[in-house]
Amino acid sequence: xxxxxxxxxxxxxxxxxxxxxxxxxxxxxxxxxxxxxxxxxxxxxxxxxxxxxxxxxxxxxxxxxxxxxxxxxxxxxxxxxxxxxxxxxxxxxxxxxxxxxxxxxxxxxxxxxxxxxxxxxxxxxxxxxxxxxxxxxxxxxxxxxxxxxxxxxxxxxxxxxxxxxxxxxxxxxxxxxxxxxxxxxxxxxxxxxxxxxxxxxxxxxxxxxxxxxxxxxxxxxxxxxxxxxxxxxxxxxxxxxxxxxxxxxxxxxxxxxxxxxxxxxxxxxxxxxxxxxxx
Amino acid sequence: xxxxxxxxxxxxxxxxxxxxxxxxxxxxxxxxxxxxxxxxxxxxxxxxxxxxxxxxxxxxxxxxxxxxxxxxxxxxxxxxxxxxxxxxxxxxxxxxxxxxxxxxxxxxxxxxxxxxxxxxxxxxxxxxxxxxxxxxxxxxxxxxxxxxxxxxxxxxxxxxxxxxxxxxxxxxxxxxxxxxxxxxxxxxxxxxxxxxxxxxxxxxxxxxxxxxxxxxxxxxxxxxxxxxxxxxxxxxxxxxxxxxxxxxxxxxxxxxxxxxxxxxxxxxxxxxxxxxxxxxxxxxxxxxxxxxxxxxxxxxxxxxxxxxxxxxxxxxxxxxxxxxxxxxxxxxxxxxxxxxxxxxxxxxxxxxxxxxxxxxxxxxxxxxxxxxxxxxxxxxxxxxxxxxxxxxxxxxxxxxxxxxxxxxxxxxxxxxxxxxxxxxxxxxxxxxxxxxxxxxxxxxxxxxxxxxxxxxxxxxxxxxxxxxxxxxxxxxxxxxxxxxxxxxxxxxxxxxxxxxxxxxxxxxxxxxxxxxxxxxxxxxxxxxxxxxxxxxxxxxxxxxxxxxxxxxxxxxxxxxxxxxxxxxxxxxxxxxxxxxxxxxxxxx
Ligand code: HEM
Ligand SMILES: [Cu+2]
Numbered sequence: 001x002x003x004x005x006x007x008x009x010x011x012x013x014x015x016x017x018x019x020x021x022x023x024x025x026x027x028x029x030x031x032x033x034x035x036x037x038x039x040x041x042x043x044x045x046x047x048x049x050x051x052x053x054x055x056x057x058x059x060x061x062x063x064x065x066x067x068x069x070x071x072x073x074x075x076x077x078x079x080x081x082x083x084x085x086x087x088x089x090x091x092x093x094x095x096x097x098x099x100x101x102x103x104x105x106x107x108x109x110x111x112x113x114x115x116x117x118x119x120x121x122x123x124x125x126x127x128x129x130x131x132x133x134x135x136x137x138x139x140x141x142x143x144x145x146x147x148x149x150x151x152x153x154x155x156x157x158x159x160x161x162x163x164x165x166x167x168x169x170x171x172x173x174x175x176x177x178x179x180x181x182x183x184x185x186x187x188x189x190x191x192x193x194x195x196x197x198x199x200x201x202x203x204x205x206x207x208x209x210x211x212x213x214x215x216x217x218x219x220x221x222x223x224x225x226x227x228x229x230x231x232x233x234x235x236x237x238x239x240x241x242x243x244x245x246x247x248x249x250x251x252x253x254x255x256x257x258x259x260x261x262x263x264x265x266x267x268x269x270x271x272x273x274x275x276x277x278x279x
Numbered sequence: 280x281x282x283x284x285x286x287x288x289x290x291x292x293x294x295x296x297x298x299x300x301x302x303x304x305x306x307x308x309x310x311x312x313x314x315x316x317x318x319x320x321x322x323x324x325x326x327x328x329x330x331x332x333x334x335x336x337x338x339x340x341x342x343x344x345x346x347x348x349x350x351x352x353x354x355x356x357x358x359x360x361x362x363x364x365x366x367x368x369x370x371x372x373x374x375x376x377x378x379x380x381x382x383x384x385x386x387x388x389x390x391x392x393x394x395x396x397x398x399x400x401x402x403x404x405x406x407x408x409x410x411x412x413x414x415x416x417x418x419x420x421x422x423x424x425x426x427x428x429x430x431x432x433x434x435x436x437x438x439x440x441x442x443x444x445x446x447x448x449x450x451x452x453x454x455x456x457x458x459x460x461x462x463x464x465x466x467x468x469x470x471x472x473x474x475x476x477x478x479x480x481x482x483x484x485x486x487x488x489x490x491x492x493x494x495x496x497x498x499x500x501x502x503x504x505x506x507x508x509x510x511x512x513x514x515x516x517x518x519x520x521x522x523x524x525x526x527x528x529x530x531x532x533x534x535x536x537x538x539x540x541x542x543x544x545x546x547x548x549x550x551x552x553x554x555x556x557x558x559x560x561x562x563x564x565x566x567x568x569x570x571x572x573x574x575x576x577x578x579x580x581x582x583x584x585x586x587x588x589x590x591x592x593x594x595x596x597x598x599x600x601x602x603x604x605x606x607x608x609x610x611x612x613x614x615x616x617x618x619x620x621x622x623x624x625x626x627x628x629x630x631x632x633x634x635x636x637x638x639x640x641x642x643x644x645x646x647x648x649x650x651x652x653x654x655x656x657x658x659x660x661x662x663x664x665x666x667x668x669x670x671x672x673x674x675x676x677x678x679x680x681x682x683x684x685x686x687x688x689x690x691x692x693x694x695x696x697x698x699x700x701x702x703x704x705x706x707x708x709x710x711x712x713x714x715x716x717x718x719x720x721x722x723x724x725x726x727x728x729x730x731x732x733x734x735x736x737x738x739x740x741x742x743x744x745x746x747x748x749x750x751x752x753x754x755x756x757x758x759x760x761x762x763x764x765x766x767x768x769x770x771x772x773x774x775x776x777x778x779x780x781x782x783x784x785x786x787x788x789x790x791x792x793x794x795x796x797x798x799x800x801x802x803x804x805x806x807x808x809x810x811x812x813x814x815x816x817x818x819x820x821x822x823x824x825x826x827x828x829x830x831x832x833x834x835x836x837x838x839x840x841x842x843x844x845x846x847x848x849x850x851x852x853x854x855x856x857x858x859x860x861x862x863x864x865x866x867x
Contacts, residue, residue: 020405020813021403021406021482021813030481031477031480031482034477034480035407035411038473038476038477038507041507042508042510045509045512046515049515049516050515050519052545053519053530053541053545056538056541057530057537057538060536060538061536137526138526138528139528140527140528183535184536186528187530190519190522190523190526190530191530194518194519198515198518
C-alpha cells in the first residue's frame with residue numbers, strides 16, 4: 001500500500017489506467033458517473049427556474065403567450081426535434097460501441113451525432129435570422145403608425161415597433177389578434193430567446209464535448225473498454241439537452257395553434273425549397 | 280530497527296503516525312515542499328494546495344469587504360453623513376455586502392477548509408475530481424476578480440439583493456457585468472459542491488461508514504446539496520435580469536406587466552438557502568472544535584448530523600419571509616411564517632447538543648475554543664432574533680431596519696465568521712505544521728468578540744427604534760449608538776488584522792506542531808503536519824466513531840500509573856485495540 005501513496009499520475013492495471021487518487025477502475029467509473037448525475041441535478045434546477053418563471057407569466061397572460069407561440073416557426077422546430085431525437089439514438093450507439101471498445105463504431109456514431117447536432121444548430125440559426133427579419137425582437141422602440149378610425153379615416157398614432165411586427169407576423173399566420181395586448185407579447189419572446197438561447201448554448205458545449213471525444217477516439221483513448229464511461233457520461237449530458245428541448249418544444253412552439261400545412265410551408269420556405277407562396 | 284507503536288495518547292480512527300526524529304522530519308517530503316516554483320502551485324491538482332490558494336484569495340477579498348464597510352461606518356458617525364456622497368454611500372454598502380457574501384462567506388469554508396479537509400477526513404488521496412477542483416478555483420477567481428474590477432470602475436449601487444427596478448431602470452451602474460461576475464462565481468461554487476458530494480460518496484476509506492463521518496463532513500455535504508440545488512436558480516435569475524438590462528425592457532418590468540416580485544421570489548429561493556450555505560460549514564467546524572476542547576464525544580451525533588440535512592431541506596421552504604411586506608399575499612405570508620419557525624428547530628438542536636457536549640467536559644480555552652464559545656453565544660442571539668423577524672406581525676415593524684442588519688450580522692459574523700476563525704486556528708497547525716502564538720491568538724479572539732458585540736448590539740436598539748437600513752442619514756437621536764457601533768467596528772477590525780501578523784509570524788518562528796497538537800481524534804490528525812502529497816502514507820482504516828475522546832483517557836490513566844506497553848504482559852491487550860498495531864521503521 002505504501003508504494004501506492006507516491007504513485008505517479010497514472011498506473012496501468014489490467015483494467016486500463018486508473019487515476020492516481022482512485023483505488024481501482026470500479027471506483028473511478030462509479031465516481032465519474034455519479035459526478036455527471038450531480039451536474040445534471042444542477043442543470044434541472046437551472047432550466048427549472050426559467051420554466052417556472054415562464055409558467056407564472058403564462059398563467060397570468062394566456063392569450064399573449066398563445067399569440068407569441070403562434071408567431072413562431074414551428075416547421076423548423078419540428079424538423080429539429082426529429083434531428084435531436086435521432087442524435088440521442090446515435091449517441092447511445094456510440095456508447096454501445098465503446099462498451100465493446102469497437103473503435104470504428106465509436107468514431108462513426110460520434111461523427112453522426114455531431115453532424116445531426118450541427119444541422120440542428122444551423123437550422124436554429126436560420127430560424128433566429130428569420131425571427132430577426134420579421135422584427136420579433138423585444139425592443140422599447142416606438143414608431144408612428146396610421147390607425148384606422150371608426151369613420152374610415154386614418155390617424156397617426158404612436159405604437160410599439162414590436163407590436164406592429166408581431167401583428168404582421170400573426171396576420172401572416174392567420175391568427176386572430178383581437179383581445180391580445182400585442183406589446184405584452186414581448187414577455188413571451190423574452191422567454192423564447194432566453195430558453196432557446198440557453199438550450200443552444202448547451203448544445204454548442206455538447207458538440208464541443210463530442211468533438212473532443214472524437215479526437216480522443218482517434219488517438220486510441222478508448223481502446224480500453226473501461227473508458228466507455230467517459231462516452232457514457234457525455235451521452236447522459238446529451239440526453240439531458242434533448243430532454244430540455246422536449247420541454248421547450250411544447251411550452252414555446254405548441255402553446256399556440258399551428259397547422260401541419262403551415263409547418264411544412266414554414267420549413268420549406270425557410271430552407272429555400274419553396275416554389276411559390278413565401279412571404 | 281522496527282519498533283511496535285501501540286495506541287498511546289488518543290483514540291485513533293486508524294493508526295497514528297509516530298513523530299519522526301527531528302533530522303528526518305526536516306527532510307520529510309510533504310505537500311508544501313515536494314515541489315517549488317510558481318507553476319507547481321498554479322497548476323496543482325492537490326486539494327491541499329488549492330485550499331491554500333483559496334485561503335490567500337478569500338482573505339484578500341475579506342480585506343476589501345472590510346475596507347468598504349469602514350467607509351460606511353465612518354459615514355454614519357454623523358447624522359448627515361460624514362464623508363460620502365449619497366451615490367458613493369450606495370456603492371460602498373453594496374460593495375461591502377456583495378464582496379462579503381459572494382466572494383468571502385460563501386466560498387471561504389468550502390473553498391479552504393472543505394478542500395483541505397474533506398479528503399483528509401474521509402481518508403482519501405484527493406478530491407473525486409482533482410482537475411475539476413483546480414478549474415473551479417480558476418472559474419471562481421476570474422469571476423471574483425471580474426466582479427471586483429466592475430466594482431472599482433463603475434461600482435454597483437443596488438444593494439446585494441439586486442432588486443429591480445433598482446437594478447434595471449434606475450441603476451446607473453454596471454449591473455450587467457457585475458451580475459456576470461456573480462454568475463461565474465456561482466458556477467465555481469456548483470463545481471466545488473459536486474466535487475465534495477462525490478468525494479463523500481465515493482472516496483471514503485475502509486471502515487469510514489456514514490455514521491463514522493466527522494460532523495464537519497455532514498455539514499459540508501448538506502452545504503453542497505444546497506449549493507447544487509439553489510445556485511442554478513440564482514444563475515437563471517441573473518440571466519433574466521441581464522436580458523432585461525440588454526433589451527431595455529424586461530421580464531421584471533411592470534411597464535410590460537412583468538412582475539418585480541417574481542424576481543424577489545427567485546432571488547430568495549437562492550439567497551435564503553444561501554444563508555445556510557454560509558452558516559452550515561461553520562456549524563461543522565464548531566462540532567469538531569467543541570468536542571476536541573471539551574475532551575468529550577459529541578452529544579447526540581445523529582441529531583447533529585441529521586439536523587444539517589434538515590436545515591438543507593427546510594431552508595428551501597422559507598424564502599418568503601424576506602417578502603412579508605413586498606405584497607406576496609397574506610396567506611402565503613402566514614405559511615412562510617410558520618415554516619420559518621420550523622427552520623429554527625434544527626439550528627436549535629445543534630446549539631443544545633453543543634451545550635450538552637460541553638457539559639462536564641474538560642474544557643480548555645485555546646483560541647479555537649474561544650472563537651467557538653463566541654459562536655455559541657452570538658449565533659444563538661442571531662438565531663432567536665430571526666424568530667422576531669419571522670413572525671409576520673413583528674416583521675412589519677422591523678423589516679428593513681437595523682434590526683435586520685444586526686440579526687444577520689449576528690448569524691453571519693457572530694456565527695460564520697467566528698466559526699471560520701475557529702476553524703482556521705484549529706487546522707492551521709495541520710496546514711502549515713507550525714503553531715502560532717497562544718497569547719496573541721487568544722487576545723485576538725477576545726478583541727474580535729468584544730468589538731463585535733459593541734458593533735452590533737447597538738444596531739438592535741437602533742433598528743427597534745426605527746432606524747432604516749441603507750440610508751446614509753439618520754435622525755440625530757441615533758447618533759450616540761451609531762458612534763458606538765462605528766467604534767466597535769474599529770475594534771473588530773483590529774481583531775481581524777491581528778491574526779494576519781501572528782499567523783504569518785508562525786510560519787517563520789512558530790514551533791513545530793507535530794501531527795496532532797490538540798490531541799484530536801479525526802483522521803486528519805493521524806497523518807503528519809503538513810500532510811504528505813497523497814495525504815496518508817498508508818490507506819487508513821477506521822474502527823471507531825469520530826469523537827471517541829472517552830477512550831484515550833483510560834489509556835492515559837494507565838500511562839500515568841506507570842503502565843506502559845511491555846511493562847506488564849497481563850495488561851498488554853489494553854494496548855492493542857481493534858486497530859491492531861503498526862510496524863514503523865525508525866532508522867535509529
Ligand atoms: C435561525 C433561524 C433564522 C430565522 C428564523 C431567520 C429569519 C429571518 C427573517 C424573517 C429575515 C427577514 C427580515 C426582514 O427582511 O424583514 C431574515 C433576514 C436575514 N437573515 Fe435570517 N434567520 C435565521 C437564521 C439566519 C442565518 C443562519 C443567517 C446567515 C448565516 C441569516 C441571514 C440573514 C440575512 C443575510 C438576512 C437579510 C437579508 C437582506 O434583506 O439583506 N439568517 N432572517
Ligand atoms: Cu431568510
